[in-house]
Amino acid sequence: MRLTKNRQRRRFERGYSLLELLVVLAILGLIIAIAAPRLIGYFEASKAKTAKIQISNLATAMDLYYLSNGGYPAEEQGLKALVEKPDGVPGWDGPYLNRAEGIIDPWGRPYLYKQPGVHGKFDISSLGADGKESGTGEDADLGSW
Numbered sequence: 001m002r003l004t005k006n007r008q009r010r011r012f013e014r015g016y017s018l019l020e021l022l023v024v025l026a027i028l029g030l031i032i033a034i035a036a037p038r039l040i041g042y043f044e045a046s047k048a049k050t051a052k053i054q055i056s057n058l059a060t061a062m063d064l065y066y067l068s069n070g071g072y073p074a075e076e077q078g079l080k081a082l083v084e085k086p087d088g089v090p091g092w093d094g095p096y097l098n099r100a101e102g103i104i105d106p107w108g109r110p111y112l113y114k115q116p117g118v119h120g121k122f123d124i125s126s127l128g129a130d131g132k133e134s135g136t137g138e139d140a141d142l143g144s145w
Contacts, residue, residue: 044129044138047106051126051142054102058082058111058124059144061096068093072122075115079103079124107131119145 061082066072069091073081080103081089082096097103105111105126117123125143128135135141 047129048138048140048142050106051128054105055111055124055126055142055144057102058097059122061102062122062124064096065094072115073113075113079111079113117145119143 058079062072065082069089073079073086077086080086081092082094083100083103085092085094103111107126107129109127109131112123112125112127114123114125115121123144125141127133128139128141130139132139133141
């Protein structure tokens with residue numbers, strides 16, 4: 001008799017009930033619902049910070065280009081002149097960037113280059129997350145000025 005009661009008790013203690021599993025899933029769902037927007041916000045903010053750093057690196061590469069060639073690349077040559085030798089530039093001593101991906105912003109679009117610039121000798125900019133001029137927050141434009 002005693003052996004039978006122990007077996008029955010063990011059978012009921014083997015796993016979790018459906019209700020316990022649903023409670024755990026509900027708690028996990030709440031945690032994800034609260035944490036996910038913050039994580040996404042941090043991710044987007046890091047893209048803007050990355051773009052600022054890349055623009056700074058591009059400006060430094062432009063200065064190196066200037067020292068080698070006595071001028072900045074023409075607007076038609078664009079930022080690609082930092083990676084590949086453009087036609088008609090005999091003093092080119094590049095590449096001035098390690099990787100060609102350095103001229104692409106974190107949102108997958110090429111950085112914009114204007115020479116002469118509105119804000120300086122050249123302008124390098126990104127249109128932000130939305131890819132449109134102006135905007136706020138994640139959509140704000142970023143530039144070398």
